[in-house]
Amino acid sequence: MTGQRYCPPPGLLLPPPNNAQPFTPTIKLETTLKSNLWFNETTIAIKASIGGTPAFEYAHQPGSKQISNLHDTKFRIASATKLFTVLAVLLSRAQIGWEDSITQFVPGLNDASYNDVTIGALAGQTSGLGRFGYVGDLSLTPGFSTAQLGLPNSARQLPGCDAFPGGKPCSRDQVIAMFNDAAYAPTSPNSGPLYSNIAYNLLGMALEQVHSQSYEQAIQELIFDPIGMRNSSFDTPSNGSDAILPQAGDQWFAAPFGNFNPSGGIWSTPNDMLLFLEALQTHKLLSPAQTRKWLQPSSLLPSLQQLLGAPWEIFRPTDIDVAVPRPIDLYTKAGGVSGYSSHEVLVPEYGVALTIHAAGKYATMAVQNILPLVAKPLIAHADEQARAQATTKYVGTYRSAEGNSSITLALDDGPGLKIERAFMNGVAIIPALAAVQGVNPSDASARLYPTGADSQGSEKESWSIFINRMKIGEGRAFAELDCASWNWGDAARYAGQPLDRIVFDMSQGKAVGVELVGWRTVLKKVE
Structure with missing residues (x-):
């Protein structure tokens, strides 16, 4: 079997869709939601x-x-809430540095x-702190008996503060003492991640300290x-007409969170949360570069399909029905307490923002079930929209006035755009570029990818040519070291200019020309 396997560069395969058509869920999605046992109680x-x-x-x-x-209901x-806490820290970067020790901002902590323990370690769950502090300690749990776990009696008495949401909040002195x-x-800071709510209490x-006001303000x-x-x-809302609140007998955590507000205290509506996610997408508060930095993973996890950010829980599923099967990066943050669950999702590759909220005794189970049921077809729809948009905006032939330079772009079943033909001054440049990069030019092929994120x-719009280096039938190298595309860009330059860079000249959302930067040549779209 002959042909190419693909190893696209990091980042987009195609630009995210603009003015996408609404996603219409299938009857199967509706039926699946209604078939769950939790549906009629959530x-x-x-x-x-x-x-x-x-x-x-x-x-x-x-x-x-x-x-x-x-x-519009809370x-x-x-x-x-942890997304807001970290974002507030990033917006306070003039006062709080990511690598600063927390001791600079919380007087009284044991040096x-x-x-x-840095700000970044607290945000990225690698501080070495435990989960809750006093909250949830079994010795403070009503009805707990040491006999349940064969525990010895202990003479130590913990303060009764912060024991449960809605209980008496600990004073600042009690918090510092804890x-x-x-x-x-903390034990062994900067080791593997361990989910910690009290780490976020410290960030709050x-x-x-730096704003001289309450965390909430x-x-x-x-x-x-x-x-x-x-x-x-x-x-905590008091009116059941604008919030989903527990009824008599419901064991939900609807009470104030007190010292744990930085970890989980926000009440919000789906409309507000979508507004928040879209503000991140449009860089309303952080610049594009700052946003991209925030979305970088900070820790590895045992699963090949999960990474950890600050506080992003990054999923990389491989079973989404997109035209080019691959891991799709979902930047998510889950939230859950008894009676409430939420999941906030960004998919930067497609410009997708998704917010899921549930209330009821099965809220957590419901959100866990709903996430793949909605996210997978929604992302597949966005992929279809991106491909349709790319066909309209970029596919075609671009040619010089003299006719001896041209490039033809197509959309096939591979990643990015296929370069079907490319001639500069009568020379077929794809085999020539392959030879320069040490790739056999006899059957060389190449693809085009949008690699200038800020130009999209x-x-x-800045795109890059990548020569295909992987053949069908060749076995995978150890740790897929044969797929090192991040190391293949900007492979050759002429008189300072990159030979792999192509810049589309856009007018009213469509390409009308293209510049091959290294050749100092502009081609006009002719078909």
């Missing part, structure tokens, strides 16, 4: 957009008492224990107000 609100264009929404509330618009987002207690102090205290001024999140706050959507 309130659900889902909202999604592609490139800022509304793509999909769904709402379901069981029972006879119905709220008219669940997308749910507790729980640990999705010996916390000097190596962190300085050897039983709660750091924000209070800092989030209001840094994020809620600039974005326009008018229906988001840390106050502008009048001058």
